[in-house]
Amino acid sequence: MNVTEQRLPIIELGSLDELWFQVAGTRCNLTCSHCFISCSPHNDSFGFLSFAEVERRLLEAVEWGVKEFYFTGGEPFLNPELVAILERTLDFGPATVLTNGTVLKPEWLDRLRAAEQGSLYSLEFRVSIDGPTPELNDPIRGPRTFERALHGVELLVQFGFLPIITMARVWDESQDAEILGRFRAVLHLHGYDRPRLKVLPRLLLGAEAKRTCGYSASDRVTAEMLVGYDTTQLVCQHSRVITDRGIAVCPILIDSPDAILGHTLHDATRGFAVTHGACATCYQYGAICTNPSSRSPDAHVRTIDRT
Amino acid sequence: MRLAFFGGIYNNHLALATAIADARSRGVDAMWCLGDLGAFGPHPDRTCELIRENNISVVQGNYDHSIGHGLNDCHCGYTDPRDNHFAQLSYDYTLAHTSDDHRAWMRSLPAQQRLEINGLRLLLCHGSPRRTNEFLWESTTNTQFLARLCDDFECDVILGTHTGLHWTRSSDTGSGVFFRPPSPIHQVKLNDGGLKKTPDPFAFINVGVLGRPENDGTTNVWYTLLRTGNDVRGGRSPLPWEVEFVPLAYDHEQLAREMQDERLPDEFIETILTGWWTTCLEVLPSKERTRGRW
Numbered sequence: 115m116n117v118t119e120q121r122l123p124i125i126e127l128g129s130l131d132e133l134w135f136q137v138a139g140t141r142c143n144l145t146c147s148h149c150f151i152s153c154s155p156h157n158d159s160f161g162f163l164s165f166a167e168v169e170r171r172l173l174e175a176v177e178w179g180v181k182e183f184y185f186t187g188g189e190p191f192l193n194p195e196l197v198a199i200l201e202r203t204l205d206f207g208p209a210t211v212l213t214n215g216t217v218l219k220p221e222w223l224d225r226l227r228a229a230e231q232g233s234l235y236s237l238e239f240r241v242s243i244d245g246p247t248p249e250l251n252d253p254i255r256g257p258r259t260f261e262r263a264l265h266g267v268e269l270l271v272q273f274g275f276l277p278i279i280t281m282a283r284v285w286d287e288s289q290d291a292e293i294l295g296r297f298r299a300v301l302h303l304h305g306y307d308r309p310r311l312k313v314l315p316r317l318l319l320g321a322e323a324k325r326t327c328g329y330s331a332s333d334r335v336t337a338e339m340l341v342g343y344d345t346t347q348l349v350c351q352h353s354r355v356i357t358d359r360g361i362a363v364c365p366i367l368i369d370s371p372d373a374i375l376g377h378t379l380h381d382a383t384r385g386f387a388v389t390h391g392a393c394a395t396c397y398q399y400g401a402i403c404t405n406p407s408s409r410s411p412d413a414h415v416r417t418i419d420r421t
Numbered sequence: 422m423r424l425a426f427f428g429g430i431y432n433n434h435l436a437l438a439t440a441i442a443d444a445r446s447r448g449v450d451a452m453w454c455l456g457d458l459g460a461f462g463p464h465p466d467r468t469c470e471l472i473r474e475n476n477i478s479v480v481q482g483n484y485d486h487s488i489g490h491g492l493n494d495c496h497c498g499y500t501d502p503r504d505n506h507f508a509q510l511s512y513d514y515t516l517a518h519t520s521d522d523h524r525a526w527m528r529s530l531p532a533q534q535r536l537e538i539n540g541l542r543l544l545l546c547h548g549s550p551r552r553t554n555e556f557l558w559e560s561t562t563n564t565q566f567l568a569r570l571c572d573d574f575e576c577d578v579i580l581g582t583h584t585g586l587h588w589t590r591s592s593d594t595g596s597g598v599f600f601r602p603p604s605p606i607h608q609v610k611l612n613d614g615g616l617k618k619t620p621d622p623f624a625f626i627n628v629g630v631l632g633r634p635e636n637d638g639t640t641n642v643w644y645t646l647l648r649t650g651n652d653v654r655g656g657r658s659p660l661p662w663e664v665e666f667v668p669l670a671y672d673h674e675q676l677a678r679e680m681q682d683e684r685l686p687d688e689f690i691e692t693i694l695t696g697w698w699t700t701c702l703e704v705l706p707s708k709e710r711t712r713g714r715w
Binding site: 129131175176178179180181182206207208230234235236237238274275276290291294308310311346405406407408 | 552703715
């Protein structure tokens with residue numbers, strides 16, 4: 115091993131706790147201007163996963179003692195097999211689906227309500243809405259998407275779900291408390307009387323890199339920065355992602371060629387060099403992809419020196 | 422053997438005193454507490470005195486570690502600002518009212534304890550064997566994962582608390598999809614290598630907490646009895662142990678009065694008097710959250 119390799123900030127897979135499925139590939143009915151993998155109705159970089167492929171991976175995951183399963187895209191509900199996939203997943207463990215909430219149908223939610231009630235495990239919906247008003251959300255996610263997503267939230271609540279409203283922080287961090295307060299008030303007005311909210315940092319990749327700016331060369335994790343750091347805060351320490359092009363290290367970096375680690379879980383357990391700008395965001399905020407019930411950010415997450 | 426396990430006490434010395442008497446009346450051979458002596462309720466020293474006077478062995482919880490070392494917060498693992506606000510109120514109160522002697526004792530507590538009883542390997546911890554403040558909720562922890570934990574930590578039964586809600590799952594009561602091979606990532610640790618065709622029975626038991634009711638609209642709290650060996654009463658369970666969750670009524674109105682006198686938050690007192698959680702809700706998964714009122 116030469117000196118350069120020794121200094122790479124390698125994160126080993128410590129425990130395969132979460133398995134993600136890029137179940138709708140990069141296909142989405144929306145074209146959000148901050149999407150870190152540039153999903154759209156026309157982006158076929160990654161394709162849908164079939165029921166058979168997901169089931170095969172769920173069986174593989176049993177052997178690994180995987181704790182939870184996450185489904186993302188694109189928009190997962192564009193995959194015509196998604197409801198059946200979620201029903202089957204709930205035989206194996208808890209499932210979380212990340213949706214934009216604009217294409218939900220009552221008949222799907224009826225089936226999913228029954229599936230969750232018949233399972234030991236939770237089915238979580240994370241609905242992406244980027245702010246408490248159309249004025250904040252729609253310029254990013256598209257015309258009328260605020261109204262359509264809130265209709266999706268109303269439907270979920272009618273069917274007894276408690277969706278986690280997930281927002282990318284497209285405002286200054288100092289405004290978090292005010293924005294969250296306004297969001298709770300709006301959701302109350304729409305019949306959601308105990309809203310659950312999750313704020314995510316922006317990831318300066320894909321469309322977002324064009325909308326604002328990409329990562330600078332100083333936005334990097336170094337081997338020295340990992341000394342004394344709780345690496346369980348990093349998604350790649352405890353997760354992998356099934357895509358139709360192989361198994362990726364995390365849901366954020368699937369567009370990066372080095373992020374595809376192999377085609378079996380065994381191949382994909384090798385360590386990963388966290389050398390991307392987005393790795394610095396993950397390092398800084400911690401636990402950005404998992405649900406609050408599963409993994410909380412360490413109280414002492416590090417700040418990045420952006421000088 | 423009959424063992425009593427108490428989860429988080431959260432300064433609820435009245436429930437603790439009632440639980441000790443109740444467990445004794447059931448003829449237990451030993452009593453254990455799985456940590457988090459402080460938080461939420463009044464007069465922290467009273468809980469410590471009861472625990473120590475009655476020779477109850479304690480596993481250190483995140484709260485005990487923080488109070489013992491005088492840290493700035495409880496490291497409970499909450500994510501929501503409102504949850505952290507209320508957690509900080511009770512932490513500051515508990516830190517200010519815990520004697521130096523009890524704090525030194527908390528620092529000395531073990532993070533885990535292993536017991537071998539009637540051939541069973543028990544692992545006592547606070548949250549999970551791998552992280553003191555890890556939340557293992559019933560609806561987000563699948564059976565395969567619990568099997569992996571038992572393999573990794575070489576035990577048959579793991580006992581924990583931390584979430585505030587009692588539950589158990591065993592190899593006998595798990596989901597339809599289950600088998601217990603050594604997971605490949607840890608295969609190197611095992612001598613026998615291949616898949617175990619006849620899995621050994623295992624279980625995870627969250628013993629509940631004495632500190633506050635379980636968000637179900639009743640004011641009682643819970644502790645757990647574990648019977649092994651000749652004390653297993655038989656019946657339907659083919660497992661070599663038996664778990665009984667014990668609902669415990671205590672003088673919760675007196676606790677509420679003491680909390681009022683100590684000027685603890687009205688939100689906490691409401692929980693004691695109604696049985697519904699009013700704070701620290703945002704870490705609950707959907708199934709557990711749906712069962713509550715707020």
